Amino acid sequence: MPSAPVVVGVIGGGRMGAGIAQSFAAAGSTVTVAEGNASAAAAARDRIGAGLQRAAERGKLIEPMERILSRVTTVESVEALPATADLVVEAVPEDTALKARLLSAAERAVGVRTVLATNTSSLSVSELASALVHPGRFVGMHFFNPVPASELVEIVVGSQTLPTTVRAALEWTHSLGKKDVVVRDSPGFASSRLGVALGLEAIRMVEEQVAEPEAIDDAMRLGYKHPMGPLRLTDLVGLDVRLAIAEHLHATLGERFAPPRLLREKVARGELGRKSGQGFYPWP
Incomplete structure (x- = not known):
């Protein structure tokens, strides 16, 4: 090594x-x-x-x-x-x-x-x-x-x-x-660009009442073998961090990275994920 x-x-x-x-x-x-x-x-x-x-x-x-x-x-x-x-x-x-x-x-x-x-x-x-x-x-x-x-x-x-x-x-x-x-060097590199795209779409699905967060996460975890779903991952990263990255990608790459209304509302309420005790999931 x-x-x-x-x-x-x-x-x-x-x-x-x-x-x-x-x-x-x-x-x-x-x-x-x-x-x-x-x-x-x-x-x-x-x-x-x-x-x-x-x-x-x-x-x-x-x-x-x-x-x-x-x-x-x-x-x-x-x-x-x-x-x-x-x-x-x-x-x-x-x-x-x-x-x-x-x-x-x-x-x-x-x-x-x-x-x-x-x-x-x-x-x-x-x-x-x-x-x-x-x-x-x-x-x-x-x-x-x-x-x-x-x-x-x-x-x-x-x-x-x-x-x-x-x-x-x-x-x-x-x-x-x-x-x-x-x-x-390019906006969002490889990991954030792909990861945020998935996370933002998952948030839009919650916003549109397509399914509950657990169901969306289970679909990716069990169906696509992701180690955790995009919404739980968003909670771990921090909703405020995800919002900041999305705003940067929106400014540089266009409308497909526009932050969902639900993400902005949760950040405004202080629901930032694990670090605040509440995001898409409660974190005792």
Whole structure:
């Protein structure tokens, strides 16, 4: 198996960022997670610890969780990321301006050989690269939720991404025991474009009272062997996240990605899925 990067930075310690940090730390990397303040940094470390605890209970760790967690440090600004980082992965919400600002700050903080990556699920890698001085060492590494258990990383090649950067991203993906798909930068890439199309149509079917959410999900799970249905998956991803991606794809690819009225209404009511306790399903 290829070697994991020795030193990794992760920008953002939410569910995705914490999962990315946990995965690299479990593979032997020293990981620094950058958050915006002390409470957010502490919460990120707690998420990583909880994730490691779950992995330990399932027998998925090859080292004691305490040893893995000892390789994780949290800091309160991007500027505090280690200059020696081999890789920095940005994993903040789907906001182009926010991502570009943090990636630019990270580029100034790290060394000239550091690879920068974005975990975006839909935004243009080439557009984000325009905020960087060295866009050739920037690539999309789209991880999937939950990161430690997922098998896939979607490698997104921007218009200026260098072949050496792509090779490094592939090697690090394989070092985590994950498989890759390599796609050219385009709206929604491959995974989000297809996944959101299915999810939006499932939401329209609920809106039109074609069937209950469970029936729609069972049709795809039992009939097409999907591991879970599109509505339960929407709850896990977050309805607000799905809405943001749909709005981006609607703006770039046209009316077939127009968000359903029901999706907008649920987000407005705060029914965001598992993280809020209610989406298309209740989550106690």
